[in-house]
Amino acid sequence: MEHRVYSLPKKRMGELFGLISSSRQLFLPMEKGGQFQFSRVDEHTDLEGVSLDRLLTAGSAKELFFPQTQQIAAFRRRGKEIELTSAETLTSAFVAFGVRACDARSLEVLDRAFLGTPRDTMYEEKRSKGTVVTLACNEPEETCFCSVFSIDAASPKGDVETWIAGDTLYWRPGSEKGAELTQELDALLDPCSEEEPEGLIQLKQQIRSIIGKLPLGRLSLEQFRPEALQELFDDPAWQKLSEPCIGCGTCTFVCPTCQCFDIRDFDTGEGVQRFRCWDSCMYSDFTTMAHGNPRTSQVERFRQRFMHKLVYYPANHDGLYSCAGCGRCVSKCPNSMNMVKVMKTLGGAQHV
Amino acid sequence: MHNSSCTVKETARKILESGQAERLLGWEQDSSGYNHAPAVFKSAGELDRFIYDRFCGSNLSKLLARLREAEGRTAVLLKACDRESFNLLVREHRIDPEQVHRVDIECSGMVDIEKLRNKGIKGIREITESGDELHISTLYGEKRCRSEEVLLEKCLSCPAVSSADAFDAVGQMEERSSLERYEFWKEALSTCIRCNACRNSCPVCTCEQCIFDNPRSGTAGKASADFFEDQHFHLVRVFHAAGRCTDCGECTRVCPQGIPLYLLNRKVIKDINELYGELSLEDKELGKGALTSFSFQDAHPDIIRKRTGDQ
Numbered sequence: 001m002e003h004r005v006y007s008l009p010k011k012r013m014g015e016l017f018g019l020i021s022s023s024r025q026l027f028l029p030m031e032k033g034g035q036f037q038f039s040r041v042d043e044h045t046d047l048e049g050v051s052l053d054r055l056l057t058a059g060s061a062k063e064l065f066f067p068q069t070q071q072i073a074a075f076r077r078r079g080k081e082i083e084l085t086s087a088e089t090l091t092s093a094f095v096a097f098g099v100r101a102c103d104a105r106s107l108e109v110l111d112r113a114f115l116g117t118p119r120d121t122m123y124e125e126k127r128s129k130g131t132v133v134t135l136a137c138n139e140p141e142e143t144c145f146c147s148v149f150s151i152d153a154a155s156p157k158g159d160v161e162t163w164i165a166g167d168t169l170y171w172r173p174g175s176e177k178g179a180e181l182t183q184e185l186d187a188l189l190d191p192c193s194e195e196e197p198e199g200l201i202q203l204k205q206q207i208r209s210i211i212g213k214l215p216l217g218r219l220s221l222e223q224f225r226p227e228a229l230q231e232l233f234d235d236p237a238w239q240k241l242s243e244p245c246i247g248c249g250t251c252t253f254v255c256p257t258c259q260c261f262d263i264r265d266f267d268t269g270e271g272v273q274r275f276r277c278w279d280s281c282m283y284s285d286f287t288t289m290a291h292g293n294p295r296t297s298q299v300e301r302f303r304q305r306f307m308h309k310l311v312y313y314p315a316n317h318d319g320l321y322s323c324a325g326c327g328r329c330v331s332k333c334p335n336s337m338n339m340v341k342v343m344k345t346l347g348g349a350q351h352v
Numbered sequence: 353m354h355n356s357s358c359t360v361k362e363t364a365r366k367i368l369e370s371g372q373a374e375r376l377l378g379w380e381q382d383s384s385g386y387n388h389a390p391a392v393f394k395s396a397g398e399l400d401r402f403i404y405d406r407f408c409g410s411n412l413s414k415l416l417a418r419l420r421e422a423e424g425r426t427a428v429l430l431k432a433c434d435r436e437s438f439n440l441l442v443r444e445h446r447i448d449p450e451q452v453h454r455v456d457i458e459c460s461g462m463v464d465i466e467k468l469r470n471k472g473i474k475g476i477r478e479i480t481e482s483g484d485e486l487h488i489s490t491l492y493g494e495k496r497c498r499s500e501e502v503l504l505e506k507c508l509s510c511p512a513v514s515s516a517d518a519f520d521a522v523g524q525m526e527e528r529s530s531l532e533r534y535e536f537w538k539e540a541l542s543t544c545i546r547c548n549a550c551r552n553s554c555p556v557c558t559c560e561q562c563i564f565d566n567p568r569s570g571t572a573g574k575a576s577a578d579f580f581e582d583q584h585f586h587l588v589r590v591f592h593a594a595g596r597c598t599d600c601g602e603c604t605r606v607c608p609q610g611i612p613l614y615l616l617n618r619k620v621i622k623d624i625n626e627l628y629g630e631l632s633l634e635d636k637e638l639g640k641g642a643l644t645s646f647s648f649q650d651a652h653p654d655i656i657r658k659r660t661g662d663q
Contacts (some may be wrong), residue, residue, distance in 0.1 A: 254547075320576075
């Protein structure tokens, strides 16, 4: 279904945020302690902190659908009885505004993991209540490589797609959910007469021309096929690639597609609070079972992460890669090892 | 910096060619021009990928400790800020000095790429240096920036680079009330994602198994059930590193959330300096640290209450 384009003067975006947050929770990329994060805004929030110019938030939009920590249940001992309370709370309808194309694609990756069989009800709840409003990337960074995964940052798929072209915000619903939100904002959004306004066409061209010049835009995926699984697994290059890895979880926690979690009990003194939290395949106790840990060395853990993104996941999901080229691992790894270096080395090029 | 870069590479070449070491721990150039990773070079032939420039902030002594099982000698390049942690690791028997060829290298400060980005510089293609200015060629035009404005936090108090007092910020923090300090840390630590980058890059953290990774410790945490746990993690780390932390600045450099962890470490260092005399790891024997030896002249524990002024 083709939806029409709406426009709003950029200077009235504050009103738009006000109207959205009057009926739903609204999350925007905001500066907090010098870092950019998706944060909840309401009528008391100073919109000065909203940052739509900065390309990426430190953590991804994944956090809104799959938070780092989620309470599951609480157990409390009362004499000989154990009282059990479900901690699952219902999510209010919310809007994530300013989601970049890479983060939006990542939700598709998470959907396949969480909404298959068995269904993850906690994720499903958040996913069904959340409306994703994407924002085109006017100024991509040198760390970006989303185009490698056929993601178009000039036209970012979402429930609503938006663009900021000069003084105008363009708005186009991309799903039923997005159309519903658009209706609620009827008082502000102005339908454009053209199918695609001139300003929008120009902006898209401009973005695509920058994407064409990105230094990491031509990485090859050719080598990363399910048939090459064994060959890639056995590649001696993993040893050298994993040398700088210190086994922290930074890459996994800033990654928009990393989806592994652990379930833990927090001792409250009178019982336990059971919660789930992100886990990292880089950690020594990841997937530890009764017999011990299946991956005892850092090189195995390191290989697992990249094989999962580039080979195992696409093999199981119709060729969809579990990387969206957001570049967070490129800019955040303490020792500058990342997806790009792995792809260059295993794809046949030395990673200099 | 450019001269020093060539000299360092030449030194590295001589070490590998002469067989003074089997391997050399240095940095490998990245095509981005700044994202250089620590790397092991096994022959002079591999050195065409070697780099030493403004973007080699990582402390190699921690990685050196991981190579202690390797056969033969390892050469390591140490910037001024890395040397104290090297000494600590030697003192704690994590590095065998007999197996190491230590090379002290000059440094005029390392650039923090995040600080460049925070100045609104995007799409970096190439960074060159002329005088005290960085010339940054980007996808969005040419930019300039004074290098001293974008140095890593740890460089700002390095005597070779700056005349600033490392403890100024700690002093300012001490002037706040305990409630204000609590609010500050509550806010700062609330962004912690427990990725363990601070711990895993820390030269002091060389425990075979950290208490936070031990499922039987009751404190193993991959995330926090509540704010108390974030505090717990960082405060335990600071106290464990007390008297051993050399302020190498790695924890602050690597934190993906930009948490000013150096403030915690420097507070402890400042207190130790004031109560036990200037912290130095160079000459001290194992077990003779401020917190690992006892004398009757030591400060009485109630000094904490007296010093904070809070009852």
